Every structure is written in C-alpha cells, then in structure tokens.
Amino acid sequence: MKLLIIEDEKPLLESIVDYLSREGFMCETAPDFFSAEEKIFLHDYDCIVADITLPGGSGLNLIREFRKKNSQTGIIIISAKNAIDDKISGLDLGADDYLAKPFHLSELNARIKSIIRRRNFQGEKEILAGDIKIIPEEFRVFVNDQLITLTKKEYDLLMYFISNKNRVLTKESIAEHLWGDQMEAADSFDFVYTHLKNLRKKILEKGGEDCIKTIYGIGYKFEVR
Amino acid sequence: MKLLTKINRRFLIVSTILLAVCCVLLFYLMRAVIYADVDENLRDEQTQVTERFDRSGQLPAEQNLKTNRVHVALTDAKEMIVPSMRDTMVYDSLESEFIPLRQLSFILAKGNEKYSVTLSHSMLETDDLVSTLLIFTAIFIVALFVILYFINRNFSKNIWLPFNDTLEKLRSFDLTGQNKISFSHTGINEFEELNESLNKMTEKMYSDYSRLKEFTEDASHEIQTPLSIIRSKIEMLIQSENLNETQINSIQKINEAASKLSRLNSALLTLTKIGNQQFSDEQEIHLVSFIRKKIELLEEIIQQKKISVTVEGDENVVLKMSASLADLLFDNLIGNAIKHNMENGSIKIFIEPHYFSIANTGKPLIVSPEKLFERFAKSDKSSESLGLGLAIVKQISESCGFKLNYSMKDDLHTLALSF
Numbered sequence A: 001m002k003l004l005i006i007e008d009e010k011p012l013l014e015s016i017v018d019y020l021s022r023e024g025f026m027c028e029t030a031p032d033f034f035s036a037e038e039k040i041f042l043h044d045y046d047c048i049v050a051d052i053t054l055p056g057g058s059g060l061n062l063i064r065e066f067r068k069k070n071s072q073t074g075i076i077i078i079s080a081k082n083a084i085d086d087k088i089s090g091l092d093l094g095a096d097d098y099l100a101k102p103f104h105l106s107e108l109n110a111r112i113k114s115i116i117r118r119r120n121f122q123g124e125k126e127i128l129a130g131d132i133k134i135i136p137e138e139f140r141v142f143v144n145d146q147l148i149t150l151t152k153k154e155y156d157l158l159m160y161f162i163s164n165k166n167r168v169l170t171k172e173s174i175a176e177h178l179w180g181d182q183m184e185a186a187d188s189f190d191f192v193y194t195h196l197k198n199l200r201k202k203i204l205e206k207g208g209e210d211c212i213k214t215i216y217g218i219g220y221k222f223e224v225r
Numbered sequence B: 001m002k003l004l005t006k007i008n009r010r011f012l013i014v015s016t017i018l019l020a021v022c023c024v025l026l027f028y029l030m031r032a033v034i035y036a037d038v039d040e041n042l043r044d045e046q047t048q049v050t051e052r053f054d055r056s057g058q059l060p061a062e063q064n065l066k067t068n069r070v071h072v073a074l075t076d077a078k079e080m081i082v083p084s085m086r087d088t089m090v091y092d093s094l095e096s097e098f099i100p101l102r103q104l105s106f107i108l109a110k111g112n113e114k115y116s117v118t119l120s121h122s123m124l125e126t127d128d129l130v131s132t133l134l135i136f137t138a139i140f141i142v143a144l145f146v147i148l149y150f151i152n153r154n155f156s157k158n159i160w161l162p163f164n165d166t167l168e169k170l171r172s173f174d175l176t177g178q179n180k181i182s183f184s185h186t187g188i189n190e191f192e193e194l195n196e197s198l199n200k201m202t203e204k205m206y207s208d209y210s211r212l213k214e215f216t217e218d219a220s221h222e223i224q225t226p227l228s229i230i231r232s233k234i235e236m237l238i239q240s241e242n243l244n245e246t247q248i249n250s251i252q253k254i255n256e257a258a259s260k261l262s263r264l265n266s267a268l269l270t271l272t273k274i275g276n277q278q279f280s281d282e283q284e285i286h287l288v289s290f291i292r293k294k295i296e297l298l299e300e301i302i303q304q305k306k307i308s309v310t311v312e313g314d315e316n317v318v319l320k321m322s323a324s325l326a327d328l329l330f331d332n333l334i335g336n337a338i339k340h341n342m343e344n345g346s347i348k349i350f351i352e353p354h355y356f357s358i359a360n361t362g363k364p365l366i367v368s369p370e371k372l373f374e375r376f377a378k379s380d381k382s383s384e385s386l387g388l389g390l391a392i393v394k395q396i397s398e399s400c401g402f403k404l405n406y407s408m409k410d411d412l413h414t415l416a417l418s419f
Helices: A010-022 A033-042 A059-069 A084-092 A105-119 A152-163 A171-183 A189-205 B003-056 B124-171 B189-237 B245-275 B287-297 B299-304 B323-339 B389-400
Strands: A002-006 A026-030 A047-051 A074-079 A097-100 A127-129 A132-135 A140-143 A146-148 A168-170 A212-215 A219-222 B068-075 B084-092 B097-110 B113-122 B282-286 B308-313 B318-322 B346-352 B355-360 B403-409 B412-418
Touching: A002 A010, A002 A033, A010 A026, A010 A105, A010 B189, A026 A033, A033 A059, A047 A059, A047 A105, A059 A074, A059 A084, A074 A084, A074 A105, A084 A097, A097 A105, A105 A152, A105 A171, A105 B189, A132 A152, A146 A189, A152 A171, A152 A189, A152 A219, A168 A171, A171 A189, A171 A219, A171 B245, A171 B287, A189 A212, A189 B299, B003 B097, B003 B113, B003 B124, B097 B124, B124 B189, B189 B245, B245 B323, B245 B389, B282 B287, B282 B323, B287 B299, B287 B308, B287 B323, B287 B346, B318 B323, B323 B346, B323 B355, B323 B389, B323 B412, B389 B403
Parallel strands: A002 A026, A002 A047, A047 A074, A074 A097, B308 B346
Antiparallel strands: A127 A132, A132 A140, A140 A146, A168 A219, A212 A219, B068 B113, B084 B097, B097 B113, B282 B318, B346 B355, B355 B412, B403 B412
C-alpha cells in the first residue's frame, strides 16, 4: 500500500510517516504544493493525506485538480483550520474524509485503512486478527468461527483496535473515535472502560484469546502475534 | 429631553420675558410720546391765551367740554407764579366715572387782578388709545412668536432629519453583520463632519474587527500545529517498549494536559466562529427526531448512568438554523444534562412550537445562575470539563436570536430555549 503524505510541518510529517510505516504502508512525502503536485501526477497512490494550508497553494486546489483525472485514490484532508466550510468544500471536491488537527495518529491510521477498504472492491473481504474474523461489509464478527453480536460502539471499538493492532491507544483517542464531537459533551472516558469490558467478555465467552491489554495509566493495546 | 424641546422651551421662556419687557417699554414710550404731545398743545394754548390777554385783556372763556376744559378764577395769591403741569382726576357725573386730566395752571395778571387759568385736557381717550394699541401690539407679537415657533419647529425637524437618519443607522449598526453602514450626504457642514467622522470610525472598527478575527483564527491555527506535533510525538513515545512507570506517568500527564489544551483551543475557536457568524449551512431541522437521534448516540452512556430520558412534544416542530450550529447547541445541552446528572436521575426534554426545554436532576448549582453561562464557570475547578459548554450554548442562542433561560423547577435544572 502506497501513501502520499502532504504536510508542511516537518515534525508532524515525521510522526505520521513513522506511525504509518510501522503499519506496513509505504509512505512518500511532499512538504509543499509544488512537490505534491508533481508527485500526484507522476505516481499512483492508494491514499493521499493532504493538509489544506500549504506553502505555495491550497490543498483544496490540489484535490480538485487530482480528482479530475483520478477517482480511485482515497483522499483524507487534514487541516488545522477546523472550518466547516473547508470540510464541506473538501468533501464536495471528492475527498473521502476530513480530520481536524490536532488528531491522533491512531485515528488517522484507522481512517486510512477504512478508506482503502471501502475503495478497494476486489480487496480483502474479511479481516483476520488472531481468533477474530471480521466481515466489514456485513458488520459481522466471528471468534473462532462463531458469530458474536456486538453493539455499534463495541464494533467500532474492535475495528479501531484491529486497525491499530499492537499499538498503544490512549483513552482520549478511543473516546474521540467512539463519540467524536459528542465526546466533550459527556465525560466519556469512563465509558471507554465499560465498552471494553463488554467487548472483552464477549470475545472470551467464545473461547477467544484476551488480546486487549491494559497499559496502566495510558490506555489499551490490542496484541496479536 | 429632546434637543428640539429644549430649544423651544428656552425660546418660549426668553420670548415671554421679551414680550413682557417690550409691552412695558412700549406702554411707557407711547405714553411719553402722547404726554409730550398733550403738554405741547397745552403750552401752545397757554401762549395763545396769554397773548390774547396781553393784547386785549380778554380772558379765555370757561369751557367744560369732555376733552378740553378751561377754568378761570380770580386769585389773590402770589403763589403759582411758575406755570405748572400736573395730572389729576375729575369725577364726571355724566359718565359717572373718573376722568384722568392733564392740567396746566398759570396766572394772568392785569393790574392788581390776578387770574388763575387752568387748562385741562382729558387723557381718557389717549389712555384708551394707548391700551388698545398695546393690546393689539401684544397680540401681534404673540402671534408672531407662535408663528415663529411653528416655523422654527418645522425647520428644525427638517434640518435634523439627516441627523436622525444617521442615528437610525448607528442604532442598527452591527459589527458582525454583513451590511456595512455608510452615511449619506446632508449638505449641512456640521452633520457632514459628524458623518465623515462616523464613516472613518466605523471603517476603522470594521478593519480592526476583521483583523482581530483573522488574528484569532490565525493564532488558533498556529496553536493547533504545535499541538498536533506534541500529540503525535506523545503517541509515538507511548509506543516505546521499555518505559518505566515514572516515565509512563509523566507521559500520561503531558498527554492529558496537551489534549485538554487542544480541546480548549478548539472550543475557543468555535466560540469565536459563532461570534463571527461563520456558519451558513442553514437547514430545516425536525427537532423531535433530531433530538432522538442524538440521545441514541449517547445511549450507552445514558444507560451506564441509569438515567431515564423522555422526549415529549410536537413531532412537527421545525427549527431553521445552521446544521453545524444545531449539532453544537444540542450536543452541548444534552451532554450538559448527562454530565451534571446523577445515578438513577432523569432527563426530560419537551418540545413545542418555538420552544425547547431540557430538564435534568442533579446537584444544586454552586455558581450563581447568572454566571452559569459565562466562560469557564465550572462547578468543580479540578474537573475534566472545560467549562465552555454552556458558554457555547449561550453564544449560539445569541447569534440565532433565541432566548435562553435557566430555572430550577421541582428539583430539576431546566434550560429553556425560545426561538
């Protein structure tokens, strides 16, 4: 899987590349408008992560130009502006998703995987992680080939873990993933634990391995060999 | 007091005094003129009488007319050598009234015989004349003042029209509004100067305001970027295998602080944006189903806290507002009701046309109700909560023209919106 990360903040770019490379992505980078323009017209990518405010021009123009000739590649906008207008016009121009800065790398990773999954029709129909098998199109989860019934939040939680397996996920990032904008509204950190407990129980009931490890003080980790 | 009333009141006071003074002056002036005339006549007559008497020794005939009287009497006194003029009153039995007279007395001497001659001139008519004249004059002056007053008022009204226009424009002045105001030309120097200064001032305000807006957004943008870097680096750091407990602890504290800072920053940015009216995605929102959907998303949290939620009201209530603002507004209202609720508590949502209320059980307020909607008004300083939720609710209500109200009814904290 090949990604292009367009971001002008070097330290952030490094982190993104670092995180995503460990997920097995091949990451190319472009720190400004012109190098990004050059790269997207010369090479093919599975997904492009683009900042909107770039030296040399707007990421939105880049997306507009790019979408005219290519409809296969997934596009995620990352922007510090958090402006609704940017979000709307970005999605109108054909971006698949929008992520406001500051974001969790685990969230970005999960979104990239989800976009690639959605766009890749002939690709994997099921996701395997240890004893767990997920058929994303049908929202069905099997443990040791036995179907388990999960609530929407539990399913989202599991998908988030599997997208970021063997990574430590903070409580904040999980809460933000599950509740998004409503996270601030309800002290949701406590509820992460409840969902996790239920999810773990359902997996264990079917004889699955307990993959969810608690990293004391920080969060959780889904460990699979 | 209106300027016009003030001017008119002064005008009226001054003109009344002026009128009174004028009338008194006029009265004395006319009287003086008439007296001078009468006195001259009397002196002329005296001269004639004296000449005739000197020439022919003929005394003037007694006269007792209404206007002119001549009275001659023999006198032995050596007195009254100097002719004297005086005023007196005589009772007129015919008219049965006192008649004011102007009298000139002098002495005619022939040998040893001395005659005192008194020439009298009735002032009755002239006094009548004076008062009639005075009354007419007063009427004319009063009429003049009245006319002047109305003309003045009318003129003033017309002349102040551009001023009122300016005032009206200032009253509707809204810095955040879409329409800039500009003041029209008046042709009156003073107003022109006023309008010019106002134009300059508002221009400056607009430009300062837009610069401030830009600054706030830019600052927020600039803060988000380093925050992104901090958070991404923390995330990379916690992936490290060989961290000891102290390090993990520190990282966790940094992480908490950084994420709180970023939530704070984005909440403040949201507040600024609402203030700047940067939301234009207006939609018709079916409130009951919209609220039900929101509750559904928070289902697990609500169940966890064992809160019972009821949504009652008119299914047809439609609210027209920006979809993103509506999300923000109701997320905050519902979140607030959940967050400050207690175990086994309840939330009651009631919707009717132009009205929404959400009531929840919970601990009594620590902050005063007036301060409830202020920024950073937190019941618990150390809590995770930012204390901006209700400030955002208030800001949205204000920008959409809703009325927001807090009350405590039947042990329920109730927030009501009228739109």
